[in-house]
Amino acid sequence: MDEPTGKVTLANAEEYCPGISLDCVIFGFHEGSLKVLLNKFTTYSKWMLPGGFIYKEEDVDDAAARTLVSRTGLANVYLRQFYLFGDVKRTSITENEDLMVRQGFGLEEKHISEWFLQRFFSIGYYAFVEYGKATLQSNIDENVTWFDLNDIPPLYADHNCIIEKAISNIRSQLNSIPIGYELLPEKFTLTQLRIIYETILGEKLDRRNFQRKILSAGLVCKLDEVYKKWGQKSSALYSFDKQKYKDAIKNGIPVF
Amino acid sequence: MDEPTGKVTLANAEEYCPGISLDCVIFGFHEGSLKVLLNKFTTYSKWMLPGGFIYKEEDVDDAAARTLVSRTGLANVYLRQFYLFGDVKRTSITENEDLMVRQGFGLEEKHISEWFLQRFFSIGYYAFVEYGKATLQSNIDENVTWFDLNDIPPLYADHNCIIEKAISNIRSQLNSIPIGYELLPEKFTLTQLRIIYETILGEKLDRRNFQRKILSAGLVCKLDEVYKKWGQKSSALYSFDKQKYKDAIKNGIPVF
DNA sequence: ACAAAAGTGTTAAGCGTACACCCATGG
DNA sequence: CCATGGGTGTACGCTTAACACTTTTGT
Numbered sequence: 001m002d003e004p005t006g007k008v009t010l011a012n013a014e015e016y017c018p019g020i021s022l023d024c025v026i027f028g029f030h031e032g033s034l035k036v037l038l039n040k041f042t043t044y045s046k047w048m049l050p051g052g053f054i055y056k057e058e059d060v061d062d063a064a065a066r067t068l069v070s071r072t073g074l075a076n077v078y079l080r081q082f083y084l085f086g087d088v089k090r091t092s093i094t095e096n097e098d099l100m101v102r103q104g105f106g107l108e109e110k111h112i113s114e115w116f117l118q119r120f121f122s123i124g125y126y127a128f129v130e131y132g133k134a135t136l137q138s139n140i141d142e143n144v145t146w147f148d149l150n151d152i153p154p155l156y157a158d159h160n161c162i163i164e165k166a167i168s169n170i171r172s173q174l175n176s177i178p179i180g181y182e183l184l185p186e187k188f189t190l191t192q193l194r195i196i197y198e199t200i201l202g203e204k205l206d207r208r209n210f211q212r213k214i215l216s217a218g219l220v221c222k223l224d225e226v227y228k229k230w231g232q233k234s235s236a237l238y239s240f241d242k243q244k245y246k247d248a249i250k251n252g253i254p255v256f
Numbered sequence: 257m258d259e260p261t262g263k264v265t266l267a268n269a270e271e272y273c274p275g276i277s278l279d280c281v282i283f284g285f286h287e288g289s290l291k292v293l294l295n296k297f298t299t300y301s302k303w304m305l306p307g308g309f310i311y312k313e314e315d316v317d318d319a320a321a322r323t324l325v326s327r328t329g330l331a332n333v334y335l336r337q338f339y340l341f342g343d344v345k346r347t348s349i350t351e352n353e354d355l356m357v358r359q360g361f362g363l364e365e366k367h368i369s370e371w372f373l374q375r376f377f378s379i380g381y382y383a384f385v386e387y388g389k390a391t392l393q394s395n396i397d398e399n400v401t402w403f404d405l406n407d408i409p410p411l412y413a414d415h416n417c418i419i420e421k422a423i424s425n426i427r428s429q430l431n432s433i434p435i436g437y438e439l440l441p442e443k444f445t446l447t448q449l450r451i452i453y454e455t456i457l458g459e460k461l462d463r464r465n466f467q468r469k470i471l472s473a474g475l476v477c478k479l480d481e482v483y484k485k486w487g488q489k490s491s492a493l494y495s496f497d498k499q500k501y502k503d504a505i506k507n508g509i510p511v512f
Numbered sequence: 513a514c515a516a517a518a519g520t521g522t523t524a525a526g527c528g529t530a531c532a533c534c535c536a537t538g539g
Numbered sequence: 540c541c542a543t544g545g546g547t548g549t550a551c552g553c554t555t556a557a558c559a560c561t562t563t564t565g566t
Contacts, residue, residue, distance in 0.1 A: 059343045059344055060343070060377070061343075081339070086310070086315060086337075087316070088313055088315055121377075208521085208557095209555070232565085233518050233562065234563075464548090469528085472527095486537090491545055492545085516565095519561080522558085525555085527552100528552090533548085535545080538543095
């Protein structure tokens with residue numbers, strides 16, 4: 001999975017740490033809703049989270065970043081490890097056999113059970129990327145697409161649970177992580193920002209109170225420009241104050 | 257490490273998942289300060305966090321619980337996975353060689369480099385136990401002792417970092433986890449509870465405001481008994497309301 | 513005229529914070 | 540009588556939550 005444009009192969013399985021993988025819940029924001037990036041091997045029926053393996057001489061965080069680059073072309077994104085999924089039954093052998101046989105990974109026969117049918121731990125990461133900047137790296141073997149967060153199909157293994165856990169994790173930290181900066185374009189409206197919060201929290205927020213709260217945090221500043229949407233009153237555009245944003249990240253300033 | 261009273265051996269290394277271990281930051285409270293449980297192999301100089309390996313057919317959470325039982329004799333304790341430590345250089349080969357040679361694990365020569373000198377991922381867990389109920393399982397090969405949190409020596413590998421990360425993790429969730437219930441005996445004073453919060457937060461809290469805050473959460477109730485300490489006014493004893501505590505755990509009620 | 517979305521302001525209740533005061537105990 | 544620690548109460552200020560009115564724009 002380290003070859004963005006080439007065929008997926010595990011013939012080089014010896015280069016990876018055995019029994020451990022990582023899965024990324026990659027969030028984007030587009031047309032008023034949160035999206036999650038999923039991929040599917042063309043020969044296999046189920047969608048799955050973009051994942052990867054870890055080179056024997058590679059830090060886990062680096063492996064996650066590499067996975068993200070290979071699917072979106074984006075480097076230096078907001079990426080956080082949030083949980084290790086380690087139950088024995090989180091993957092099923094029959095499901096993995098199915099996946100493997102259909103996909104025909106470049107494994108010699110004797111390596112199949114040693115590698116792909118073994119028990120796997122998976123390290124969960126979540127990422128925030130700017131939807132418009134991601135260049136999805138689909139190819140003949142692998143299809144990469146955004147899914148609306150409210151419209152996720154049944155996924156491979158425990159990947160639905162991984163998404164759930166990512167969201168509950170983000171939710172519990174929503175007061176201390178400045179969400180929005182990585183998800184939104186440079187210029188955005190407060191309604192867009194509010195929808196992100198509402199989606200994560202799973203509840204409606206009062207428009208006016210939200211506005212006051214966000215502005216009082218001081219991380220975003222109003223621009224002179226306005227956003228014009230057909231059929232509505234034009235709304236003010238805002239931008240993140242990059243310096244204050246970085247301070248908030250570094251010093252853990254509560255932002256909401 | 258699954259044989260509490262026997263000699264530590266890894267001759268049965270094939271039974272464990274390779275390249276992955278877990279380390280527990282076990283907190284206790286005694287004589288006005290937070291303690292962390294550490295252990296030391298008698299032949300090796302450095303203290304380390306109680307850790308263990310994961311059987312091939314064992315859930316990670318179960319492995320952590322087993323590790324905890326083997327050191328403290330306690331089952332059903334508050335135990336949470338908080339991070340996976342996955343940097344390549346988190347352990348050093350020379351340090352591991354030193355540990356291994358001195359300890360003389362029951363490994364055949366050819367297995368040494370395959371098992372103990374390989375790269376290790378470590379899953380971090382933290383636990384809260386009642387100091388008075390823990391029965392430390394020291395033996396000839398392994399010494400198990402409580403250390404004051406403010407007096408931790410330089411530990412094996414990245415174990416000091418693991419403790420730091422555990423504390424910062426607990427600190428960030430202090431409003432939503434009912435800390436104290438597992439650390440304190442059945443009957444306790446609010447000063448004891450306050451010291452726990454102060455230690456985790458690293459700052460003094462106003463005695464009166466703390467009291468009001470805790471009581472308004474409704475998880476603890478005042479008893480008719482008092483605690484008498486030599487040289488001071490006697491103070492009221494409190495207990496956790498077990499039902500409300502369970503609800504708070506289950507439903508994630510903010511408790512502070 | 514009406515619906516949908518945005519801008520602005522007000523008010524009351526609740527919570528956090530900073531205190532003041534008194535009591536009990538032992539040195 | 541003083542130092543230490545515990546019990547109780549108050550008062551101010553800030554944050555939060557609930558809510559009303561107006562503007563813009565396209566159907």
